[in-house]
Amino acid sequence: MKFVAWFRRFEENFIALLLVTMTLLxxxxxxxxxxxxxxxxWVQEVTLYCSAWLVLLGASWGVREGAxxxxxxxxxxxxxxxRKWLTLIALSLCLFYCCLFMYGSWVYLSKLAxxxxxxxxxxxxxxxxxxxxFIGFVLLVIRFLEVGWKVLTxxxxxFHLADEAKESMQLADExxxx
Amino acid sequence: APIELxxxxxxxxxxxxxxxxxxxxxxxxxxxxxKVEVKVxxxxxxxxxxxxLEALLLGDVELISPSLSKFKKYTKxxxxxxLPFLFQDMAAVERFQASSAGQELLSSxxxxxxxxxxxxxxxxxxxxxxxxxxxxxxAKGKKFRIMSSDVLAAQFEAVDAVPLKKPFSEVxxxxxxxxxxxxxxxxxxxxxxxxFEVQASITESNHGVLDYLIVTSAEFWHxxxxxxxxxxxxxLDEAVAHGNQIAAQKAEKDKANIMASNRSEIISxxxxxxxxxxxxxxxxxxxxxxxxxxxxIDAAVAANQ
Amino acid sequence: MTTFTLFILLFVCMIIGxxxxxxxxFASMTTILLFSNDSLAxxxxxxxxxxxxHYTLLAIPFFILSSAFLxxxxxxxxxxxxxxxxxxxxxxxLAMASVLACMLFxxxxxxxxATVAAIGSIVIAGMVRSGYPESLAAxxxxxxxxxxxxxxxxxxxxxxxxxxEVSASxxxxxxxxxxxxMGTILMIxxxxxxxxxxxxxxxxxxxxxxxxxxxxxxGGLMLIVIVLGSIYGGVASPTEAASVAAIYAFLxxxxxxxxxxxxxxxxxxxxxxxxGSAVARNLMLFPVSxxxxxxxxxxxxxLKDAAKVSIMLLFIIANAMLFAHVLTTERIPHMIAESxxxxxxxxxxxxxxVNILLLIAGNFMEPSAILLIMAPIxxxxxxxxxxxxxxxxxxxxxxxxxxxxxxxxxLNLFVTAGITGKSMGWVIKACLPWLxxxxxxxILITYIPQISxxxxxxxxxxxxx
Ligand code: NA
Ligand code: NA
Numbered sequence: 003m004k005f006v007a008w009f010r011r012f013e014e015n016f017i018a019l020l021l022v023t024m025t026l027l028x029x030x031x032x033x034x035x036x037x038x039x040x041x042x043x044w045v046q047e048v049t050l051y052c053s054a055w056l057v058l059l060g061a062s063w064g065v066r067e068g069a070x071x072x073x074x075x076x077x078x079x080x081x082x083x084x085r086k087w088l089t090l091i092a093l094s095l096c097l098f099y100c101c102l103f104m105y106g107s108w109v110y111l112s113k114l115a116x117x118x119x120x121x122x123x124x125x126x127x128x129x130x131x132x133x134x135x136f137i138g139f140v141l142l143v144i145r146f147l148e149v150g151w152k153v154l155t156x157x158x159x160x161f162h163l164a165d166e167a168k169e170s171m172q173l174a175d176e177x178x179x180x
Numbered sequence: 181a182p183i184e185l186x187x188x189x190x191x192x193x194x195x196x197x198x199x200x201x202x203x204x205x206x207x208x209x210x211x212x213x214x215k216v217e218v219k220v221x222x223x224x225x226x227x228x229x230x231x232x233l234e235a236l237l238l239g240d241v242e243l244i245s246p247s248l249s250k251f252k253k254y255t256k257x258x259x260x261x262x263l264p265f266l267f268q269d270m271a272a273v274e275r276f277q278a279s280s281a282g283q284e285l286l287s288s289x290x291x292x293x294x295x296x297x298x299x300x301x302x303x304x305x306x307x308x309x310x311x312x313x314x315x316x317x318x319a320k321g322k323k324f325r326i327m328s329s330d331v332l333a334a335q336f337e338a339v340d341a342v343p344l345k346k347p348f349s350e351v352x353x354x355x356x357x358x359x360x361x362x363x364x365x366x367x368x369x370x371x372x373x374x375x376f377e378v379q380a381s382i383t384e385s386n387h388g389v390l391d392y393l394i395v396t397s398a399e400f401w402h403x404x405x406x407x408x409x410x411x412x413x414x415x416l417d418e419a420v421a422h423g424n425q426i427a428a429q430k431a432e433k434d435k436a437n438i439m440a441s442n443r444s445e446i447i448s449x450x451x452x453x454x455x456x457x458x459x460x461x462x463x464x465x466x467x468x469x470x471x472x473x474x475x476x477i478d479a480a481v482a483a484n485q
Numbered sequence: 486m487t488t489f490t491l492f493i494l495l496f497v498c499m500i501i502g503x504x505x506x507x508x509x510x511f512a513s514m515t516t517i518l519l520f521s522n523d524s525l526a527x528x529x530x531x532x533x534x535x536x537x538x539h540y541t542l543l544a545i546p547f548f549i550l551s552s553a554f555l556x557x558x559x560x561x562x563x564x565x566x567x568x569x570x571x572x573x574x575x576x577x578x579l580a581m582a583s584v585l586a587c588m589l590f591x592x593x594x595x596x597x598x599a600t601v602a603a604i605g606s607i608v609i610a611g612m613v614r615s616g617y618p619e620s621l622a623a624x625x626x627x628x629x630x631x632x633x634x635x636x637x638x639x640x641x642x643x644x645x646x647x648x649x650e651v652s653a654s655x656x657x658x659x660x661x662x663x664x665x666x667m668g669t670i671l672m673i674x675x676x677x678x679x680x681x682x683x684x685x686x687x688x689x690x691x692x693x694x695x696x697x698x699x700x701x702x703x704g705g706l707m708l709i710v711i712v713l714g715s716i717y718g719g720v721a722s723p724t725e726a727a728s729v730a731a732i733y734a735f736l737x738x739x740x741x742x743x744x745x746x747x748x749x750x751x752x753x754x755x756x757x758x759x760x761g762s763a764v765a766r767n768l769m770l771f772p773v774s775x776x777x778x779x780x781x782x783x784x785x786x787x788l789k790d791a792a793k794v795s796i797m798l799l800f801i802i803a804n805a806m807l808f809a810h811v812l813t814t815e816r817i818p819h820m821i822a823e824s825x826x827x828x829x830x831x832x833x834x835x836x837x838x839v840n841i842l843l844l845i846a847g848n849f850m851e852p853s854a855i856l857l858i859m860a861p862i863x864x865x866x867x868x869x870x871x872x873x874x875x876x877x878x879x880x881x882x883x884x885x886x887x888x889x890x891x892x893x894x895x896l897n898l899f900v901t902a903g904i905t906g907k908s909m910g911w912v913i914k915a916c917l918p919w920l921x922x923x924x925x926x927x928i929l930i931t932y933i934p935q936i937s938x939x940x941x942x943x944x945x946x947x948x949x950x
Contacts (some may be wrong), residue, residue: 106525
């Protein structure tokens with residue numbers, strides 16, 4: 003359990019770090035160009051890979067944080083029992099999706115590793131920096147299994163989708179307090 | 181069932197490359213009816229610039245034609261085509277590509293699972309900028325967009341310019357907003373991407389070549405029956421000759437169109453001015469001699485006659 | 486058959502509550518498995534390509550980050566004060582100032598519900614206190630808040646640019662005049678209502694007070710200059726401008742206004758402090774504020790919120806690109822376009838269809854998702870009919886604005902209901918008269934392309950082509 007708690011903290015910090023790194027890299031590139039009349043040739047590739055890591059690692063983190071959006075108007079009007087089974091079906095489709103991607107990225111990454119292609123601007127083998135494709139879907143599988151267990155045991159009644167309106171309301175409440 | 185052969189490329193159908201692909205399909209339909217079926221996917225419909233080589237290795241397309249600089253992670257030898265002022269004109273490029281050294285380069289990719297089938301021309305590169313470039317000194321301190329290539333970076337550093345790596349899709353905006361000062365490209369690209377509208381001058385430097393390599397995967401190619409393979413190769417050679425002819429005409433036409441537009445000044449270099457550029461950039465050859473191989477560079481120089 | 490499978494799968498997956506991103510990916514993946522020879526490896530490659538090869542898309546997380554910093558701080562409050570001192574003395578001025586404040590906030594933020602929340606939570610209560618009917622206050626704000634996605638920067642426009650490969654800068658330019666126009670239409674309507682209903686005006690604040698509130702708002706207003714200036718002035722691409730905006734928004738809210746973060750509420754000049762020591766202290770505070778931000782809970786929360794929204798959007802976009810890939814390889818948009826052209830549908834009739842389709846979709850779904858599914862289909866048709874892609878983009882954005890005000894899924898309705906504590910029915914009724922203005926505006930935008938195209942074309946001419 004200690005590892006799980008540690009991993010969650012690490013995950014959150016890492017994702018924040020990726021976002022900050024991306025922003026700073028592009029910012030520094032602009033400054034370099036205007037103030038120092040110079041360019042850093044690897045910045046663009048690293049920024050784009052950071053973005054891939056952010057999205058693919060973040061997808062599973064987002065499931066826990068309730069970041070993903072969906073249409074839950076229909077599911078919400080169903081009686082609890084039907085809703086539970088429908089959610090479980092939806093979850094198994096999600097797992098199916100993840101497994102297909104896990105398999106696909108495994109084949110892809112092992113081919114890249116066998117040929118040994120490097121990144122464009124950095125001397126790092128591509129399969130290593132692209133491994134997030136596989137890792138991301140493994141994490142997503144774990145997270146969906148967790149949600150599935152919670153739904154099955156009635157600890158949670160749906161996907162825990164994002165509610166942008168509710169979030170904006172929290173913001174409004176905070177502003178009102180000030 | 182016929183063998184399916186997917187030809188994927190990233191440009192429009194009316195370009196020389198697009199025409200070449202269609203010609204290839206037509207020839208294969210004629211000569212190998214019912215045996216091979218070619219499907220052409222233009223405009224990055226299947227894969228973009230960055231991923232088509234990997235898709236080829238995964239066996240999802242059978243034929244692609246990326247620009248030569250896309251192979252820098254597969255072999256260092258093809259960098260020879262990026263060296264500045266190595267070839268006098270397109271005729272020299274063709275002689276080199278047809279020579280034994282040029283043909284050997286095609287097989288330099290085998291260890292990475294690729295087979296080169298032929299070269300397709302785009303043309304000679306010109307230099308464009310927001311101020312006239314007569315001598316290397318004019319380029320000093322200016323920011324030039326380059327493709328991802330160590331040779332091209334070294335080429336601009338040799339004249340004290342600043343090479344910036346930027347995606348092709350952003351070049352127009354960056355030139356227009358003057359975030360970068362200039363770029364190098366063929367007449368066709370300068371015309372089709374409208375770079376001439378946002379650049380004050382184009383120096384007719386012919387300093388380098390921008391060609392494509394037609395590749396297939398070794399796995400696919402070697403598993404083909406011998407007779408079909410040789411028939412395909414013959415059809416491809418014919419299609420490439422057809423495409424190259426269109427490319428040459430198009431380069432001329434696009435150059436004329438740019439001149440007629442009066443949007444940017446076209447600068448022809450005097451022999452002395454050109455010599456200054458050659459002297460400034462030629463040290464780049466030595467820099468990459470060990471990676472490319474001296475014999476290959478020598479063969480290229482010899483092709484100038 | 487392929488098309489049918491693709492859309493039925495997508496529809497069913499969404500109805501049973503799957504996250505939209507996965508519904509899109511799942512429908513595409515399954516269709517590929519069933520009907521095409523592509524390997525799973527190549528689909529994985531395609532997804533990685535979608536997340537790692539679109540430089541323009543990086544502007545989305547950056548603008549979200551800058552918007553997140555500005556929404557938490559007192560930027561909104563300062564913009565409201567400035568707007569109030571600018572137009573508050575006209576009859577109905579408080580309501581007009583609220584619209585102006587929404588426009589200003591829209592010019593620093595890329596999202597509509599954020600605009601309603603940031604401005605509405607303060608001004609609705611203020612208007613009611615000054616004797617405005619609450620329904621008028623709520624209706625005006627819910628409508629003006631939709632300008633968040635029309636006035637640049639706009640997340641929705643970036644998504645459109647990504648889906649259709651039109652230039653994001655040009656889209657931003659195109660939204661500028663329509664945004665100001667819609668704001669002005671709202672203000673004129675308010676003025677007329679104010680005359681009829683004899684609504685109050687504020688006292689004229691005087692030049693000095695105006696100048697002070699303008700100065701205080703400068704920190705926020707400067708962001709408008711940075712974003713628009715760098716794009717139009719030729720300093721940077723939208724992506725680069727967005728990263729500068731994010732860094733600037735962090736500095737302004739943490740160091741400039743000190744509304745959040747490690748040096749929260751520390752004055753620029755303490756009482757009785759002389760200028761010299763104040764300067765020295767503030768210089769010292771600069772590195773402190775930056776290094777302590779790393780562990781500051783408020784700054785971290787902003788980062789986390791921004792990451793959540795960015796990941797959600799980018800993951801949808803990546804999967805939507807798979808969806809678009811299936812559409813294009815099956816040549817579905819192409820076929821629809823051909824049959825529409827063959828059928829002889831006129832551009833104006835096509836635009837009617839587009840508007841109706843988008844208005845219906847807007848009732849059920851979130852704007853970015855609608856754009857990502859519809860744009861690849863509508864875009865080739867519009868091109869065939871000779872409709873400018875930028876114009877089509879603005880039409881789509883205005884439709885998305887209206888979608889935010891229509892039940893059952895209307896983000897601005899939810900937020901307004903939350904702020905006022907009223908029922909959804911009440912909010913819908915309050916919005917209705919103003920919504921009709923927005924519909925009228927949609928007709929203007931649809932049939933007068935020049936409103937959208939004037940500015941981008943003017944800049945083209947300015948540059949001489
Ligand atoms: Na905005
Ligand atoms: Na709606």
